[in-house]
Amino acid sequence: MKVLVIGGGGREHAIVWKLSQSPKVTQIYCAPGNPGIAELAECVSIAVSDIKKLADFAQKEQIDLTFVGPEEPLSLGIVNYFKEQGLAVYGPSKEASLIEGSKAFAKELMMKYQIPTAKYSSFTNYEDALSFVRGEGAPIVIKADGLAAGKGVVVAKTLEEAEEALQSMMQEVSFGSAGARVVIEEFLEGEELTLLAFVNRTTVKAMVPAQDHKQVNDGDKGPNTGGMGTYAPLPHIDPSMIERIINEIVKPTAKAMVEEGCPYEGILYTGLMLTKSGPKVIEYNARFGDPETQVVLPLLETDLLEILIASLSGELENVEVKWKDKSAVCVIMSSAGYPGPYEKGQVIKGLEHITYPTIAFHAGTTAKDGEILTNGGRVLGITAIGDHLKEARDLAYQSVEKVSFIGVHYRTDIGSKAFR
Template identity: 65%
Template structure:
């Protein structure tokens, strides 16, 4: 069958790469794609929010399945639009995608159905929000209610940081309306874990857990980014913790969405904090995470196309999903200045051929005069597969050191936390 992937980042490169391995898939298209995706799929110059053009292309090329990568088109209703056109598409409808599109909605849902999360208050009035923050004190978490490309969250350890976050979101409007309403949350202490799940109504099939690194610098310092690297598995999180997350959070959330008349069908991303009282929700997303996808999909032993088709047809409960025991590490190479402003068009050299154990997923790249150049903040996701995390980490950083572009920066401690925990256990 022919498949169309909507998007043009590292997550979409990973999706295209995995779907192309399916014996059921004859051809993969990607709109708009990027320079790396163009090596494994046919890129189509259509924007992710141009639903009419995407649907027209799907009809013209007899696309049997469309897979949506980013959140914007999901919140815009691309799934609703395609289904109205009689086209098969993987992802939640607009009303279900709101679990990502509004942090206040997600919080209210969790409160109503007793799903573990931090205490919170939502505000549309700046002065009221400021008064609340001053009353609560720091540390405290400030979140833009709407979509902000993974950058709308500030974990403020001082009152000054909290006030600055409120001002930039609500007064300066740095997130173009996404911060008109803010959610102010209790600070949760612990360690983060991401749990992605295939969901079809009340049917939930969890994936292997991973751990993202949001802050831009080593040791979780600096401003939050869309993610500077990931690894999977998360060996210091025991199976009981993961089982609790599934039983107390993911399954109840899927059931809650059905009860609310917003059945979720697609990928439910649960960003979790593992506290001393168990797992609690930091955030939900309505799609694959980036860069979590880059470490989770290489561990998938089952046919991804089969899972997508079963979900779209309401038959996920018939799927058996299996995983490899390998470990994976993904290191993000970013542009100079990211997550702030950055220059584009810098030539990338030293890119290796992808192998069975090292894949370079392109996130922000373009082709110019036969050269691969930077075109985004997060440029590459260098992913390596090993028998254990130590081997995967070594392979990833060996590859990173061979790739260069002016101003490139990356964290050098992706996976270090897990390796340190493992070493502590052996003492």
């Protein structure tokens, strides 16, 4: 089969890497891809938002299956358009993608179907939002309703931070139209985890749980990022808790989407907080998480392509999704200044020293004159696989030491919560 993967980050590198291991795959294309992906696939310079051009390419090259990585094309309706053109495509429809594309839609769905989540209110008027926040006090969570590339969430520890967030989103329009409506939530305390699942209507096949590290600095300090590292599975979380999440949250969510007339078909990401009163949903994403994908897919034993094909033909429930009895840790190496303004174009050295069971997933890189340069805030995801978490963690950090570029920054405590 010829496969097209849409996207060009670390998540897509992990997807391409996994698909390349399938004996059924003869050729992989990736649009737009990156230098790491280029070692496994033919990169095509088409923007992820240029849906017509992507569909034309898929027609011309007789692509058998297209996998959509990022949220933007999903929200723009790429799946609907591809299907209209008679093209096989994996991912949720434009309507189903609203579960990520609108925080208010997701919250209303959870309230209606009694799926546990934080209490909330949503606002389109700045003054109303401001007076609500002043009435509630801090800590409090402010979210831009629309897509903000994983950055439209502020966990405000003080009233001043909350007011600044509202000012930024609603007055200064820092996230464009995404912040025209804001969702304001109660602050949930506890431990975060992510549960990804292959979903086809009411069939749910959960993946191994992972834990992301959102803040830029050690000890969960500093501003939120798209994710600074992750590990899977979570040895310190009881398997009964994961079963509870599947039965009380993920399956009811899939059922709710069918009831609402927008059945979910694709990867469903559920971000959760384990509170004293049980697990609660923080957010949904309509796709693989980044960097969770970089630890979850290396642990998948079943052929990813087999799962996708079964899902598209309505046979997902008949597939046994198997996982390796191993652990994986991913450490993100970022540019100086990220998640604020950062420099690009620094030469990356030492990538040739990374060998399996460690993989360097490229997130924000570019190639020039035979060298790999930094080209994003999150530059690389160094993932290591081990027989247990400590081994995977040690391997990941040993490999991080072998790679360098000017201004490199990374957290040194990825996975340490499991050992507390």
